[in-house]
Amino acid sequence: MIVSVASGKGGTGKTSVAVNMALSIGNVQLLDCDVEEPNAHLFLNPEISQTQAVTVSVPLVNEKLCDHCGKCADFCQYHALFVGSDRVLVFPDLCHSCGGCALVCPKEAISEDQHKIGTLKLGSTDDLELVYGELEVGEPMAVPVIREVKRHIGKDKNVILDSPPGTSCPVIQTVKDSDFCILVTEPTPFGLHDLKIMIQVLESMRIPFGVVINRAGVGDNRVYEYCKEKGIPVLLEIPYERKIAELYSRGIPFSQKMPEWKAKFQALFKTIGKRVNK
């Protein structure tokens, strides 16, 4: 089963939920898909067994064959090529690796070059396999790194995907093909507003979902009222407690110091399993 953890608004507790749930169940693989700011490893201190570069294909122009006709630049929707009178400039940061420029070139002057945009890390702790990616600073495109992280999804594993915040392409890439999505929110107007946007995304992708309310006790009741009105299941509430916040600040998963939470996260995972297999 593949369960993604997303939120819309940042800082609601996605990584906390993903890590604590992963530590509470067995046979688990945690994939941190927030490749812009990966944090799961900070709570797990995994032993890294493998590090590899994530690259994307970008055009390489053979100036000896090129006659500067400009067809490649005309074709490119992303303005990743500029053809001057005597040379071609390639902007790898803008390239989406569609391969179109090589297809349209009448002189077959374009081949593929590899451009590094991130690093993939594979590691483990006692009973948990962790995969995460790190986008190179200054590189704009997170999606290919997320794709690479997800390529390592193991068969017959309990897979948890920790999503980046927001509701645009990196989030879509993360939650795509998951069997269920946990939406972590907080009972504040910002939490509710961004939750609603994320629900639209999941409904259009036909991914079943449920809500986890973090920092319960702060804010107001509108998130609860909204979920009740729409028939959205509230799967778990994590109260605002100084101890939880303090453990978080030190990079300690709170279920390790507050063992009663282990059972709650196991129950959460079990509930999701039942909903998926229904």
Next chain:
Amino acid sequence: MKQLTILSGKGGTGKTTITASFATLARNAVVADCDVDAPDLHMLLHPRTVKTQEFRGSKLATINETKCTKCGLCREKCNFNAITENLQIDPISCEGCGVCSFVCPANAIMLAERVSGQAYISETKYGFMAHALLTPGESNSGKLVTLVRQNGKMLAEKEHADLVIIDGSPGIGCPVIASVTGVDAGLIVTEPTMSGIHDLERVLSLLGHFDVRPFVCINMHDINDENTKRIVDFCGENGIEVVGKIPFNPIVTEAMVNEKPIVEYASESKVTKKITEMWERTVSALKCGS
């Protein structure tokens, strides 16, 4: 005219709370909400929209079923797996590159522009505001951020404002890059947690990469004094100015629930005092009159 971007790396550290406060404290500024896929600033500033623009940031392939011969060449050549087994376009995966249209021997595929969001120009009681909403699930948020920034700049020029305050999104990817390139300074709002510190370091390198002057604000500094000291020391060693340390106070959430900027909702609180001091330090470092 100066431009200041509020950013954080990690989400939920308080960017929007700080932006709304700065908008309230500024006498002559325009605000631009560049968190286009989860914008929240409008809930505190209550803008009245005066102009709406459609945002067409990308294209989408469409197959003419009557022309299509089902040869499958498009599916074979698509690098985004955006054409399904029964030769339909998956709009979520399609990046509008045009390869399918180029290779189609039956000339059955066209690229059409798609509306990926709306951009707004609005008035608030604190001044003009540029903002937007990306259609949920759409890509190209970087281009929409660029449009919002252009609108913000245009408003500032028109109004003779001396500052554009830009609310950024979390992360370090395309929308964040679009919100920091060419600005005068970036104010990074962080928190004294392991995640906050990790993400702060990555955002600082991002600002370094684009040659943008960094300022740091440690929000909720008293939730972990040891980590706060680590951040202060780290900034000190690297010549980075810590312009503010804001204490934790539930009144900040209370202000949000009441949909008001904290400096207005609780004008006498210590949080307001600290944010006001940070504002004064920031504008004086930026040398703008706002």
